[in-house]
Each structure stands twice: as structure tokens, then as C-alpha cells.
Amino acid sequence: MIRILLYEDNSQLREGLAILLAGTDGFELVGAFGNCTAVAKQVEELNPDVILMDINMPQTDGIEGLKIIRQFNKEVKILMLTVFDDNQSVFESIKSGANGYILKKTPPAKLLEYIHDVQSGGAPMTSSIATQVLKMFSSSHSSTDDFSLSDRERDVLQLLVNGHSYKMIAGELFISIDTVRSHIKKVYEKLHVNSKSEAVAKALKTRLF
Amino acid sequence: MIRILLYEDNSQLREGLAILLAGTDGFELVGAFGNCTAVAKQVEELNPDVILMDINMPQTDGIEGLKIIRQFNKEVKILMLTVFDDNQSVFESIKSGANGYILKKTPPAKLLEYIHDVQSGGAPMTSSIATQVLKMFSSSHSSTDDFSLSDRERDVLQLLVNGHSYKMIAGELFISIDTVRSHIKKVYEKLHVNSKSEAVAKALKTRLF
DNA sequence: TTCCAAACCCCATATTTATGTGATTGATGT
DNA sequence: ACATCAATCACATAAATATGGGGTTTGGAA
Numbered sequence: 351m352i353r354i355l356l357y358e359d360n361s362q363l364r365e366g367l368a369i370l371l372a373g374t375d376g377f378e379l380v381g382a383f384g385n386c387t388a389v390a391k392q393v394e395e396l397n398p399d400v401i402l403m404d405i406n407m408p409q410t411d412g413i414e415g416l417k418i419i420r421q422f423n424k425e426v427k428i429l430m431l432t433v434f435d436d437n438q439s440v441f442e443s444i445k446s447g448a449n450g451y452i453l454k455k456t457p458p459a460k461l462l463e464y465i466h467d468v469q470s471g472g473a474p475m476t477s478s479i480a481t482q483v484l485k486m487f488s489s490s491h492s493s494t495d496d497f498s499l500s501d502r503e504r505d506v507l508q509l510l511v512n513g514h515s516y517k518m519i520a521g522e523l524f525i526s527i528d529t530v531r532s533h534i535k536k537v538y539e540k541l542h543v544n545s546k547s548e549a550v551a552k553a554l555k556t557r558l559f
Numbered sequence: 560m561i562r563i564l565l566y567e568d569n570s571q572l573r574e575g576l577a578i579l580l581a582g583t584d585g586f587e588l589v590g591a592f593g594n595c596t597a598v599a600k601q602v603e604e605l606n607p608d609v610i611l612m613d614i615n616m617p618q619t620d621g622i623e624g625l626k627i628i629r630q631f632n633k634e635v636k637i638l639m640l641t642v643f644d645d646n647q648s649v650f651e652s653i654k655s656g657a658n659g660y661i662l663k664k665t666p667p668a669k670l671l672e673y674i675h676d677v678q679s680g681g682a683p684m685t686s687s688i689a690t691q692v693l694k695m696f697s698s699s700h701s702s703t704d705d706f707s708l709s710d711r712e713r714d715v716l717q718l719l720v721n722g723h724s725y726k727m728i729a730g731e732l733f734i735s736i737d738t739v740r741s742h743i744k745k746v747y748e749k750l751h752v753n754s755k756s757e758a759v760a761k762a763l764k765t766r767l768f
Numbered sequence: 769t770t771c772c773a774a775a776c777c778c779c780a781t782a783t784t785t786a787t788g789t790g791a792t793t794g795a796t797g798t
Numbered sequence: 799a800c801a802t803c804a805a806t807c808a809c810a811t812a813a814a815t816a817t818g819g820g821g822t823t824t825g826g827a828a
Contacts, residue, residue, distance in 0.1 A: 460679070500774055513757035515814065529776050535817075536774090545784090546815070547756040548722035554763040709804055724784070738806050744787075745804090754814090755785070771828075777821075784815065793806075798799100 352469050355398035356382040357389070357415060358431070359407040363454070367402070370458050377462065386415030393419055398426060400469050404454075405432040405443070413443060420447040427468045497540045506533040511550050561678050564607035565591040566598070566624060567640065568616040572663070576611070579667050586671065595624030602628055607635060609678050612657075614641040614648050622651050629656040636677045706749045715742040720759050 354371055356379060358364040364382050371379040380396045383389075385407050393401070401419070405412035416428055430443045430451045443451055450468045452461070499507065509519045516534070520527040534546075543549050563580055565588060567573040573591050580588040589605045592598075594616050602610070610628070614621035625637055639652045639660045652660055658677045665673065708716065718728045725743070729736040743755075752758050 463676075502775060510756060511760055513752065513754060513760060515754070517814085525775085526777055528778055531816085532776075533774095534815090538816085543722065544816075545722060545724070547719060547759040550756040551720055551722060551759050551763060554760060711805060726784085734805085735807055737808055740786085741806075742804095743785090747786085753786075769828100772826090774824085774826105776823080779820080780818085782816080782818100784813100786811100786813070788810085788812105790809085791807080793804100795804085796802080798801080 351376060351378050352400055352465060353378050353380045353396070353398045354465065355380055355393065355396055355401045357384075357386055357402065357407065357412065358382070358404040359384045360404075367461075370462075374462060377465065386410035386412065386418070389415045389418050390422065393423060393426065400427045400429060400465050402429050402431055402465075403448075405430055413446060416443060416448055417446050429464065429468050499537065499540055503533050503537050503540070506530060507537050507549060507553055510534070510546055511553050560585060560587050561609055561674060562587050562589045562605070562607045563674065564589055564602065564605055564610045566593075566595055566611065566616065566621065567591070567613040568593045569613075579671075583671060586674065595619035595621065595627070598624045598627050599631065602632060602635065609636045609638060609674055611638050611640055611674075613663075614639055614652070622648065622655060625652060625657055626655050638673065638677050708746060708749055712742050712746045712749070715739060716746050716758060716762055719743070719755055720762050 354377060356364060356367055356371075358367065361384065364384065368379050368382050371377045380398050381392060383392065386403075387410055389410070403412045403415055407415075410418075412430060412432075416430070419426065419428065424447070427449045428447070430448045431454050432451070433454050450464065452464055456464065505523060506519055509522060514522070516527050516530045519530045523530070534549075537549060538544055541549055541552050543552055563586060565573060565576055565580075567576065570593065573593065577588055577591050580586045589607050590601060592601065595612075596619055598619070612621045612624055616624075619627075621639060621641075625639070628635065628637065633656070636658045637656070639648075639657045640663050641648060641660070642663050659673065661670070661673055714732060715728055718731060723731065725736050725739045728739045732739070743758075746758060747753055750758055750761050752761055
């Protein structure tokens with residue numbers, strides 16, 4: 351028996367899912383709410399195995415809810431539901447510890463299957479999402495060097511990466527252009543480069559930002 | 560009735576799967592081969608719904624086969640089979656248009672389920688693979704714009720990204736520095752930027768290289 | 769206390785980049 | 799035949815960047 355907790359603001363869909371889950375062997379809906387405002391207490395009290403979490407909800411949205419849950423519970427499986435398969439929320443969700451990400455248009459039978467999947471350690475995703483995810487990892491070298499840049503050097507480099515000129519950086523940081531030069535010279539030494547674009551490239555490649 | 564085409568060089572496993580599929584309602588094995596040398600013709604003639612493709616095969620391997628099929632058929636679902644769950648081939652497979660990636664040790668019942676999954680638009684993966692994929696998922700998003708750069712413009716931009724100056728690029732491509740300038744000017748227009756480092760940043764961020 | 773690094777500033781100069789306005793050739797498409 | 803565009807080259811000028819030298823002040827570590 352898989353204990354399920356549901357967050358979904360659309361009451362019609364919420365009722366629909368409740369009926370589906372109630373009427374299916376092996377699934378037990380232990381709670382269904384329209385928002386995440388009391389998510390911490392609810393998860394703790396109801397102790398579900400799997401949480402179905404809608405992303406687009408009023409007040410505390412699904413991703414917020416996810417983050418709150420993960421602060422105190424790394425065990426419960428969380429399946430994010432959405433109508434869109436936009437990059438940003440997939441990314442945010444997975445990064446924040448979601449176990450899977452599925453579209454609401456998923457047919458009921460499929461949904462039940464996904465719940466099973468996620469409960470037994472799988473990570474259900476639609477194929478477009480899986481593909482996106484894989485593209486992203488192509489250049490995966492998660493190095494943690496920060497080249498021991500100082501805070502200010504980091505500020506300056508950040509702005510360089512965003513395409514600002516020395517003059518603009520000076521303006522934005524309220525320092526003189528010569529100071530900008532000094533910082534940049536130091537940055538180049540630390541990154542072992544000798545041009546702006548090399549520095550930018552290195553910052554991006556090593557995921558400094 | 561799902562029409563299945565199988566590529567698997569191990570004849571024992573091939574026979575085994577053939578028997579399994581033949582003996583199960585709803586599945587029909589329309590062909591089984593030990594290599595991909597005639598994959599194009601076979602796929603066209605046999606018109607399968609789902610292809611089970613072993614990755615490690617002599618001559619034309621599974622990933623090659625996959626690419627060949629995808630050149631003329633984006634519709635048929637392709638499920639990659641392998642004994643290893645190594646990153647590189649998962650990545651290559653999905654990038655080349657595979658719909659799922661599963662391990663050979665998958666029990667028969669599960670395999671049939673996966674075939675169903677993939678046929679109805681899912682992206683089955685073994686949980687270990689899905690988990691890996693999610694771990695790799697570290698940052699940002701992918702886009703597929705190539706900004707319609709010409710070949711030469713791409714060459715030049717590539718070298719810029721790698722930190723070369725105009726002079727160096729001229730030397731490496733055996734063209735004059737003024738030609739380099741022309742190309743770069745064009746690149747800036749196409750990328751909507753107006754400095755080297757912005758171009759480099761954009762190239763890297765949009766995963767142009 | 770002395771030393772050091774970070775953060776700030778100044779000046780000078782050489783090199784690199786950005787931008788504009790040309791032009792010629794060859795391939796492609798209408 | 800004509801237009802278009804990629805690819806090549808040229809010349810000129812302004813702006814930005816790289817690099818070399820200086821500095822001061824401040825706060826923390828040795």
C-alpha cells in the first residue's frame with residue numbers, strides 16, 4: 351500500500367485524482383490540499399510514501415513546497431506535476447530534490463505506474479525532459495575550484511561575464527576604472543589567463559557562475 | 560499488437576527474447592537480427608512500432624544503427640539495451656534520438672512493460688540510469704539556436720571561444736586579419752552582441768560548442 | 769608590532785578590438 | 799541574367815584592453 355499525499359490547487363483535478371487513487375488497489379490517498387502553506391506539518395503528520403506536487407499553485411508554489419519538505423525529509427518521494435514542460439522549473443525541481451517530473455496530461459493508468467516507479471526508486475520523466483537533461487550534462491565537470499578569488503574580484507568577474515566593459519563596471523561598483531583594472535589584473539593572474547574573453551570562458555566553463 | 564524489431568548479437572538472448580515476445584499477447588516480433596548492417600532496409604520493410612537495439616554489436620554498433628534509423632525515421636520508438644550503464648553511451652543514445660535505455664538484466668515482465676511504455680510515448684530507464692541522469696543534471700538550460708552562422712563564422716567563433724586573438728586566428732586559418740574582422744563583425748550581428756567576451760559568453764551559454 | 773592581502777586609486781603606453789566603408793570572387797538560386 | 803551571399807581583402811580611426819609601473823588605507827594573522 352503506497353501512501354500518497356497530493357498538492358493540487360485545481361479542485362476538480364484534485365477530486366479526480368482522489369477518486370482514482372481511492373479506487374485503485376495498492377494506493378492510499380492520505381491527504382489532498384490546494385496549497386503548500388502547511389506543508390511541513392502535513393507531511394510530518396500524514397507520513398506519506400509519495401507526494402504529488404503541482405508546480406503552479408497560489409501562495410507557496412510547488413517548488414517552494416518541495417524545498418521546505420526537503421529541509422527535514424530526504425526520504426519521501428516527490429513527483430512534480432505540471433502542465434508545461436519548461437526548462438526552468440524542471441531544472442529547479444530536480445535540483446531541489448524532486449524524484450521525478452511529469453506532465454498533467456499523463457493518462458491515469460500511466461500516472462499510477464509512475465507513482466509505483468518513483469516509490470521503488472525510479473525517476474519517471476517524459477522523454478523530452480530526459481533528453482533535455484542529458485543535453486545539459488554533456489560538459490559535466492563539476493569542479494569546485496574557485497581560484498581563491500576575493501569577493502571583489504568575483505564581483506568584477508561576474509560583471510565581465512555579463513558583457514560589461516571596464517567603464518560600466520566602474521560605474522556599477524562605484525569605483526574608478528583603474529581599480530577595475532587592478533582587480534582584473536589580479537583575476538587574470540589567478541585564473542592563468544590574459545584576456546577578458548579567456549577569463550569569461552574559464553568562468554563559464556568551470557561553472558564559477 | 561505492438562510490432563517489434565530486435566537487434567541483438569548474442570544469439571541465445573535473441574532466441575530467448577523471440578520466444579518471450581512470440582508467447583505474449585499484444586506483442587509481435589517482426590524481425591530479429593544479429594547486426595545493424597542492413598538496418599535501413601529492414602526498418603523500412605518490416606515497419607516496426609518499437610525497436611530493441613543492443614548497443615554492443617560487431618560491425619555497425621547499436622548507436623550507429625540508431626543514428627542511421629533516425630536519419631529517415633523519427634517516429635519508430637527505439638529502446639537501447641546494454642549490459643553496462645556507462646554514462647557515455649546513455650548520453651550518446653539519448654542525444655541521437657533513443658526513447659529509452661535499459662539494462663539487459665531487466666526481468667522479462669519488466670521488459671514487456673517498458674516496451675509498452677515506450678510505445679505509448681514514455682521514456683523508460685532503469686532507475687539506476689535515471690538516477691545518474693539526474694545527478695548529472697547540474698545547471699542551466701539548452702537551446703537549439705545556431706544563429707545561422709556560416710561555417711567560416713563558426714570556425715572563427717570557435718577560436719575566439721578558445722581564447723585566440725584576431726592575429727592568431729588569421730594565422731591559424733591562413734586568412735588576413737581583416738578577413739577575421741569581417742567574419743567577427745558578422746558573428747556579432749548574428750548573435751546580437753558587440754564584444755568578443757559577450758560573443759564567447761553567448762557561445763558557451765547556448766552550448767554552441 | 770609587523771606583515772600581508774584586499775580594496776582602493778593614478779599614470780603611461782602598447783596592443784587589441786570595434787566599427788565604418790569600401791571591393792572582388794565564386795557559388796547558388798530565381 | 800541577375801541577385802544574393804559567403805568568403806576574402808584593404809584602410810582608417812576610435813575605443814577598449816593589457817601591462818608595466820607606482821601608491822594609500824584598513825583589518826586580520828603571525
